[in-house]
Amino acid sequence: MPGIYLHIPFCRQKCRYCDFTSFPNRLNFAEAYMACLFKELELRGKELGDVCFDTVYFGGGTPSVIDPDYIYGAMKQIKKCFRLSKDPEITIEMNPGTVNEKKIAIYKRAGINRFSVGLQTAIDSQLEELGRIHNVRDYLYCTSLLKGENFSADVMLGLKGQTKEDLRKTIAIAAGSGASHISMYALTPEDGTPIYTDYLNGELPDGDEVRELYDYACQLLRKEGYERYEVSNFAREGFRSRHNLNYWRRGEYIGVGVSASSFFFGRRFTNTFDLDEYMKCILSGFLPVVENEKVEGKDAKSEFVMLALRTSDGISAARYREAFGSDWKSDFAVPYAKNRAYFEEDGDRTKFLDEYLYVQNRILMDFIGE
Numbered sequence: 001m002p003g004i005y006l007h008i009p010f011c012r013q014k015c016r017y018c019d020f021t022s023f024p025n026r027l028n029f030a031e032a033y034m035a036c037l038f039k040e041l042e043l044r045g046k047e048l049g050d051v052c053f054d055t056v057y058f059g060g061g062t063p064s065v066i067d068p069d070y071i072y073g074a075m076k077q078i079k080k081c082f083r084l085s086k087d088p089e090i091t092i093e094m095n096p097g098t099v100n101e102k103k104i105a106i107y108k109r110a111g112i113n114r115f116s117v118g119l120q121t122a123i124d125s126q127l128e129e130l131g132r133i134h135n136v137r138d139y140l141y142c143t144s145l146l147k148g149e150n151f152s153a154d155v156m157l158g159l160k161g162q163t164k165e166d167l168r169k170t171i172a173i174a175a176g177s178g179a180s181h182i183s184m185y186a187l188t189p190e191d192g193t194p195i196y197t198d199y200l201n202g203e204l205p206d207g208d209e210v211r212e213l214y215d216y217a218c219q220l221l222r223k224e225g226y227e228r229y230e231v232s233n234f235a236r237e238g239f240r241s242r243h244n245l246n247y248w249r250r251g252e253y254i255g256v257g258v259s260a261s262s263f264f265f266g267r268r269f270t271n272t273f274d275l276d277e278y279m280k281c282i283l284s285g286f287l288p289v290v291e292n293e294k295v296e297g298k299d300a301k302s303e304f305v306m307l308a309l310r311t312s313d314g315i316s317a318a319r320y321r322e323a324f325g326s327d328w329k330s331d332f333a334v335p336y337a338k339n340r341a342y343f344e345e346d347g348d349r350t351k352f353l354d355e356y357l358y359v360q361n362r363i364l365m366d367f368i369g370e
């Protein structure tokens with residue numbers, strides 16, 4: 001079932017590695033921005049009011065940095081403008097340096113039932129080096145407020161000087177705090193971010209070192225009872241993220257807010273990345289879409305295959321046939337034959353052998369534009 005994504009683009013300060021659409025100096029625009037976001041929800045709701053949505057996700061930026069009443073208001077607006085399933089999954093991303101008891105109480109009252117908390121690392125000096133505004137104690141305080149709730153912890157790999165022992169401590173703290181889900185992403189040094197200079201100076205771990213950290217972390221997570229269900233996502237039984245699973249199944253979703261992207265009716269479209277332009281457009285009654293592309297034919301099939309193969313469930317021949325009316329192994333006969341040794345078959349499913357899930361990008365290149 002489709003999902004709704006809301007982008008909250010404010011942060012207290014810019015992390016040194018951040019390439020997301022976030023504006024650390026414009027928190028004073030939160031009220032005006034949220035008024036526009038409510039308006040966009042109304043406009044989108046008019047188009048999609050009949051569709052039933054199963055997930056809502058507040059991402060950013062830092063959704064937890066703004067007044068929690070705006071989040072409450074956004075949920076009220078969603079319920080007014082859209083049809084939600086009986087038991088929707090509603091997630092909010094939180095920076096541990098911005099959370100208190102009152103905020104969590106308001107989120108829960110708004111219907112939020114899943115929390116995604118940015119731990120990143122349990123080594124304070126590394127958090128400082130990354131430009132994060134929180135320390136490990138903030139994370140522990142934040143998660144103590146989430147006792148008994150469904151929450152995920154974010155962990156980063158490939159940090160300057162990061163050792164296996166640092167990672168062991170980080171995973172122990174994330175697991176010990178009660179996280180039902182852990183997302184673990186390798187730091188990507190994007191050109192234009194301050195951390196890119198560290199990368200050019202050779203101060204970050206290289207690809208082989210990150211791979212070693214990843215493999216080590218996977219072992220630890222398995223021992224702690226987290227199952228890898230996507231290359232970067234691990235969950236206790238019954239706690240996979242429904243919102244993200246929908247992306248990997250090439251399900252439809254609507255993105256609301258500056259820079260948010262959507263996939264609906266076979267089209268991928270994206271809102272402007274410019275905060276002022278976003279607000280101007282909405283205030284003039286227009287949707288602020290800057291890119292809009294119909295994805296069909298081979299491109300749609302490639303997307304389906306590449307997204308499905310990111311997951312440990314792999315690609316289902318039946319689901320592919322249902323979507324496209326053909327057999328995926330015939331449609332991709334050449335790349336499939338070339339890479340067959342990397343896959344295993346499990347009933348109607350084809351998936352990467354465990355050891356190749358992490359290095360899949362190189363293999364998947366063969367499936368693009370086939």
Ligand code: SF4
Nearest residue numbers: 011014015018022061
């Ligand atoms: S908190 Fe997240 S969005 Fe904000 S600056 Fe840091 S990495 Fe970027």
